Amino acid sequence: MTNRFVSLDTYDVRFPTSRALDGSDAMNPDPDYSAAYVVIRTDDGAGKAEQGEGHGFAFTIGRGNEVQTRAIEALAPYLVGRLVKEVLDDLGGLYRELVYDSQLRWLGPEKGVMHMAISAVVNALWDLKAKRAGLPLWRLLSSMPAEELVDLVDFRYLSDALTPQEALKLLRRGEDGREERIQTLLQRGYPAYATSPGWLGYDDAKLATLCREALDAGFTQIKLKVGADLEDDLRRMRIAREVCGPDVRIAVDANQRWDVGTAVDWVRALAPFDPWWVEEPTSPDDVVGHAEIARRIAPIPVATGEHVQNRVMFKQLLQLNALSFVQLDAARVAGVNENVAILLLAAKFGVPVCPHAGGVGLCELVQHLSMFDYVAVSRTMHDRVIEYVDHLHEHFTDPVRMDRGHYLAPLQPGFSSTMRAESRARYAFPDGPVWNTP
Amino acid sequence: MTNRFVSLDTYDVRFPTSRALDGSDAMNPDPDYSAAYVVIRTDDGAGKAEQGEGHGFAFTIGRGNEVQTRAIEALAPYLVGRLVKEVLDDLGGLYRELVYDSQLRWLGPEKGVMHMAISAVVNALWDLKAKRAGLPLWRLLSSMPAEELVDLVDFRYLSDALTPQEALKLLRRGEDGREERIQTLLQRGYPAYATSPGWLGYDDAKLATLCREALDAGFTQIKLKVGADLEDDLRRMRIAREVCGPDVRIAVDANQRWDVGTAVDWVRALAPFDPWWVEEPTSPDDVVGHAEIARRIAPIPVATGEHVQNRVMFKQLLQLNALSFVQLDAARVAGVNENVAILLLAAKFGVPVCPHAGGVGLCELVQHLSMFDYVAVSRTMHDRVIEYVDHLHEHFTDPVRMDRGHYLAPLQPGFSSTMRAESRARYAFPDGPVWNTP
Structure with missing residues (x-):
């Protein structure tokens, strides 16, 4: 219960897919499929990495993957040293904390490199949460009550199209069967x-x-x-x-x-x-x-x-x-x-x-x-x-x-x-x- | 005429404005006004830096300025080694080259950190061009014929609202007086x-x-x-x-x-x-x-x-x-x-x-x-x-x-x-x- 996040490590990984024109289209003639990859490590699960690590990544197509990687690194201070359980129990809160960091937000808001960095980190935390629950993510999500699912969402800027009450209704409807x-x-x-x-x-x-x-x-x-x-x-x-x-x-x-x-x-x-x-x-x-x-x-x-x-x-x-x-x-x-x-x-x-x-x-x-x-x-x-x-x-x-x-x-x-x-x-x-x- | 760009150097500059709540608003309670600053240097104007350097920056409000700086660095290969005159004579071309780099474009497209990086570099080149012309930028732009101004613009995705022909007409109207x-x-x-x-x-x-x-x-x-x-x-x-x-x-x-x-x-x-x-x-x-x-x-x-x-x-x-x-x-x-x-x-x-x-x-x-x-x-x-x-x-x-x-x-x-x-x-x-x- 007192386990903490100890590091957020990034990796610039690129596959030379442009050599065979795999993935070529009208705007992307020669992509090198790449991952700005992150491993979030905890002091839990010594010897059992699969329980103690969350993995995530942003996908890019080559050049600039180093920028994307650097952006993910900028999020390390938001996790390292914090209690694992506290963070994983409220991933809605962590997600909002990252998106609404008042200084980082200027770099978007909510778009491009910084937003994709948040994606990598949030997804890595979900990976860790699902591993700790012993479930594939889709089953973990499918086991959560409607109220908890609603709490994951940020409704800011959505309320003219979707309110928390409507979301709850949609999800309650989905509980049957x-x-x-x-x-x-x-x-x-x-x-x-x-x-x-x-x-x-x-x-x-x-x-x-x-x-x-x-x-x-x-x-x-x-x-x-x-x-x-x-x-x-x-x-x-x-x-x-x-x-x-x-x-x-x-x-x-x-x-x-x-x-x-x-x-x-x-x-x-x-x-x-x-x-x-x-x-x-x-x-x-x-x-x-x-x-x-x-x-x-x-x-x-x-x-x-x-x-x-x-x-x-x-x-x-x-x-x-x-x-x-x-x-x-x-x-x-x-x-x-x-x-x-x-x-x-x-x-x-x-x-x-x-x-x-x-x-x-x-x-x-x-x-x-x-x-x-x-x-x-x-x-x-x-x-x-x-x-x-x-x-x-x-x-x-x-x-x-x-x-x-x-x-x-x-x-x-x-x-x-x-x-x-x-x-x-x-x-x-x-x-x-x-x-x-x- | 054979001068070339020799370097693109970046600087992470931050002012501790949050200490006095200058710049505080409803979404930005404690900004540290910052510049991801770039100096583009040429082998021209030895001893006359003002003729041989272009200065530009992206503005941020603190955290993440290092990510923004790294993004600007990613653009160095598009300039270093190229002929200064050739680039400055066609800044429309250079701008489109940066925006449409097929791999970097994935990180936007045309938004957020990568786009602000392009802003810093494009503006630094305009600074250099104006310095070489011996004019403040507003006067340089105001001296350009309508056709040249139209060439600066990328009309992609605009044509349902503004065509090059309409732009030319607007600018020709502006030539009088x-x-x-x-x-x-x-x-x-x-x-x-x-x-x-x-x-x-x-x-x-x-x-x-x-x-x-x-x-x-x-x-x-x-x-x-x-x-x-x-x-x-x-x-x-x-x-x-x-x-x-x-x-x-x-x-x-x-x-x-x-x-x-x-x-x-x-x-x-x-x-x-x-x-x-x-x-x-x-x-x-x-x-x-x-x-x-x-x-x-x-x-x-x-x-x-x-x-x-x-x-x-x-x-x-x-x-x-x-x-x-x-x-x-x-x-x-x-x-x-x-x-x-x-x-x-x-x-x-x-x-x-x-x-x-x-x-x-x-x-x-x-x-x-x-x-x-x-x-x-x-x-x-x-x-x-x-x-x-x-x-x-x-x-x-x-x-x-x-x-x-x-x-x-x-x-x-x-x-x-x-x-x-x-x-x-x-x-x-x-x-x-x-x-x-x-």
Whole structure:
């Protein structure tokens, strides 16, 4: 009961994914998938690191990962020396303390590097809390009473769209049948869609092959990157549609490439190939622009979220009917706590949550959030899918497990956020062996 | 012509302003005004540092200034080794290169720590360019033809509100009478308003005294911080109105303290004291919320901008009629270039620009932007004022000069952004003497 946090250690870990154009899209031609990684250590669990450490990370795509790492370090004074139990018993309080630190707040507020740093730390604390409870995070969250879940949320700036009372009502509604839904997840898992076929840097033959492989693996939805060249997009969309047939859902993703007018014209040109959704048609900051695009390309739905900086932006996108799928990201907003708020907002507006994943470890994280959403908030998997990309899972100690296009429910205690120590060392930037081999 | 950039050096400079509650407001009770300061050095002007160095900074309020400093350092590789003339001849190009670096962009995009870092570097380059031209920045900008000014702007995500053609038209309109307006500025300066009386940490007697001093100094507008306690605000507003009389404009500033409903109720309660504008009533990210507040408290106008992260957010605030005064900040968006876009957006929508200032060196910077706005864009000073706070000017080599409530036009070459070397050393964090005296 008197255990304390003893250190917050960071690691700049980068994978040289740009060498094979994995992850290439219209705005990100050569990403090196990276993690600004944090281990929060306590004086508990000597010899049993899994009980005494919380692991988390912010995902970046290379340059600047050292800035992100430095930002996480800046949060060490808020934990080191404090009582572990006190902090973990009130993660809502800790999250608000970090977000409202009056000096750090100036660097956002609630956006960009500092907010992603808070995400890494908050998620690491949830990892530790779940490990200590002996539960995978989704089950820990699913075991919490509605009142406790409401306490996790910061309702500031939300009250014109969602009040604590409404949130409580939504969560109380979700208490019925929780155990049954947990069993469903344990048996069937949660549906996924495959992004790997559609990276912009892949040629037509590779696209067709990967589409076929995705169908064979049981996926019923894939995603194509678009937005660099319309002729290319039409050709690639035709190929994908031919391979997939009419019933498989094909989403397209422009990665913020367009202005409002261009988005409308481009999507209309792609319409004959029946895109399931259009993702990130323009700046993630442009809620008014998203609303205008959504209105003009209807009934083709708009999806966005991986770069949406916080719950205030999601609130507005929902208020303006600007999006039909909420693509929350596990490590861009302030971690589990802010994502609970986003799940509740989506439920209030009746919009399905289909998380962004891929990168480094994002699949590992978001599966917990979607499963919690199903058990305690939305209570349905209808039209809900988690993005799946088959990269870099081997570097985690509890990697996602896929079965016939579904994420199998994680069973190990924690947030599945722990990277193998060997990987952390091998891909350390700039001194790890991978970065020192010509 | 073959001179090159040789280094980009950063300095973590912090002033212990929290010790006197200077700068205290409802969200920032104890700021330590700080600069993540950058000096960009070239191999030009040996012995004449003023020709060979560009100075810039991001403003923060203390903790995290080391993160901001690290972010600026991350931009060194984009300059060091390059030809000075080539870069300075195309600052639009350099700005876009920094903003669209595909890997760094992930850390925003265009917001928070990384964007403020770009601001510091872009502004330092403008400082250097103006020094080399032998002109204060406002005069350099005012001497540029409309076509060159349009080239400074990034129109991506703006085209549904402002096209390059419209911008060109606005700027061509501004070419007539430029010289006359320059002479007006040289003679009369640019009107200011005083924020110093109204910090939340000051007691009633100090408030009344400072109001009187502001009037005596020639100010016709002051500002009060509000939002922590309604009874206090009503009492302080009454005192200020009594001292100032009915004709002096009294703006109020809530520093993001309220949700939408609270903002409306609170402002209505203050209405009998005739507030000139209500500043930052809620989250700077909430354009929909600002629009709702503006609609419900009309005719009391809404002002915002110091935390508005980029031109895309300003665009939406203007599209939704959510604000009546654009309070751009010199060092939060990506420097001069993005601020030219914001000035053009404001002109397009017919909204006055009244910049945010104060902090460390922000008054020194924004005076150049408002004067350029008057000469080349808006062509009027009607209802336009620059914020003025009388702190920390003594640390700059070309401090603002005030006369009867006006900023006098800067005359020295550059962006007035150069901090005295002694100050940089004395307030260096954590090793400077100021931080080592108990």
